[in-house]
Amino acid sequence: MIRRINVFYFFIAILIIFSSCKGTQNATTAKPKKNSPKYTLYAAKKEAFDFKTLSVSGKVYTSFPEMGSVSLNYKLNMKSDSLIWVRISKLGFEAARAKISRDSVWVLDRMQNVLMVSDFSLLESYIGFQADFELLEDIILGNYNPVPADLTVQDKKADPQIFYGAEGATDFYYSIRTTDFKLGGIEVKNEMGNQHARVEYGDFKKVAEQLMAHKGSIEVLAPQGSSLKFQHNKVNFNPSNVTFKFRIPDNYKRVVPN
Numbered sequence: 001m002i003r004r005i006n007v008f009y010f011f012i013a014i015l016i017i018f019s020s021c022k023g024t025q026n027a028t029t030a031k032p033k034k035n036s037p038k039y040t041l042y043a044a045k046k047e048a049f050d051f052k053t054l055s056v057s058g059k060v061y062t063s064f065p066e067m068g069s070v071s072l073n074y075k076l077n078m079k080s081d082s083l084i085w086v087r088i089s090k091l092g093f094e095a096a097r098a099k100i101s102r103d104s105v106w107v108l109d110r111m112q113n114v115l116m117v118s119d120f121s122l123l124e125s126y127i128g129f130q131a132d133f134e135l136l137e138d139i140i141l142g143n144y145n146p147v148p149a150d151l152t153v154q155d156k157k158a159d160p161q162i163f164y165g166a167e168g169a170t171d172f173y174y175s176i177r178t179t180d181f182k183l184g185g186i187e188v189k190n191e192m193g194n195q196h197a198r199v200e201y202g203d204f205k206k207v208a209e210q211l212m213a214h215k216g217s218i219e220v221l222a223p224q225g226s227s228l229k230f231q232h233n234k235v236n237f238n239p240s241n242v243t244f245k246f247r248i249p250d251n252y253k254r255v256v257p258n
Contacts, residue, residue, distance in 0.1 A: 037153035040161050043181035044144035049212050054078045055236040058214075060088075064226035074230075076140070077242050084137065085244045099246045102133045106246060115252045142201040142213040144183045148172055160184045169193065180204070182211055196222040208237040 032038035056076045063069045072095070077085040084100040097108045107116040138145040148165025151174065155162065163174045169192045175184040185200040197220045201213035214232040219225075236242075 037156045037161060037163070040153075040176050040178060040181060041144075041146075041151065041163065044176050044183060047181045047211070048138070048143040048145075049141045049207075049210050050080075051078070051208075052080055052238050053240075053242045054080075055239050055242050056232050057234045058230060058232040060231075061229045062227070065224055077244060078137070078140070079242070079244070081134070081137070083244055084140070085246070097246065099244060100133070100136070108246070108248065108252065113249070113252050115248055115254045117254065139199065142183050142216065144174065144176065146172070146174060170195075175200075180211055182213070194223045196220075203231075207235050 032042050054077070056078075058074060060072050060074050061069065062072070071090075073089045075087040075089075077083075082102060084098075086098045086100075087094060088096045094110050096110060099106045103119055105116075105118050108114075109116070135145055135147075137143075146163075146165065147170075148167045151163040151165040151172075153161055153163050159178045160175045161178055163176065165172050165174075170188060170190040173187040173189075175186070176182070177184050182204055183201060185198065187196075187198045189196050197218070199216065199218045201216040203214040204211045205214050206212075212235065214235070216230055218228045218230075220227070
């Protein structure tokens with residue numbers, strides 16, 4: 001894989017690492033008793049950030065074996081349940097652009113005039129997990145979307161509360177703040193597969209009367225150490241003029257990623 005494209009694919013794939021396998025969720029038909037662990041989970045689902053369109057810009061810091069530490073600027077546009085558009089730049093120059101739909105990923109490498117097109121199955125083979133658009137969207141937004149059907153609280157008096165569940169050989173830990181029922185973090189471990197990843201959210205601010213994390217970190221601890229830290233500088237809620245422009249120059253070579 002071309003080196004610079006690999007950097008951008010890392011940015012996308014590392015977000016998808018937590019959407020490993022979609023479990024069958026138990027339907028909640030009644031509101032649980034307040035101050036109970038079940039109510040924490042119920043309220044966390046209710047506190048999911050809701051939008052039609054969203055535009056976010058900020059700075060991301062990545063660190064991984066192939067390229068060392070890199071600081072980049074990003075612009076992220078989203079259309080709920082259908083499109084994610086990302087532009088990555090360095091020192092004012094666009095380095096890469098991506099468009100993610102429900103079934104495909106398009107990446108333009110501006111540095112080497114290359115277009116890559118794939119579906120989620122490629123990303124699954126790249127990260128070793130099953131990918132899913134809805135879970136990717138929730139990871140970006142910091143929405144609570146559990147994989148295991150059954151979760152157990154480790155300490156119901158703690159804040160945040162840590163909930164544990166397993167799906168196959170993979171263990172999941174969800175940290176939920178009891179003050180506002182926002183997702184504070186997720187940790188995923190699979191010792192058999194030598195896979196370990198963690199995401200954390202912070203700097204919660206109100207956007208259109210909803211709380212949204214404005215910074216966070218994503219780490220892949222195994223099989224190799226990699227990390228990403230992001231900081232939103234500007235959030236535009238439901239903009240009417242949000243763009244998903246993705247023009248492919250005639251001189252770009254189309255390649256099949258591997």
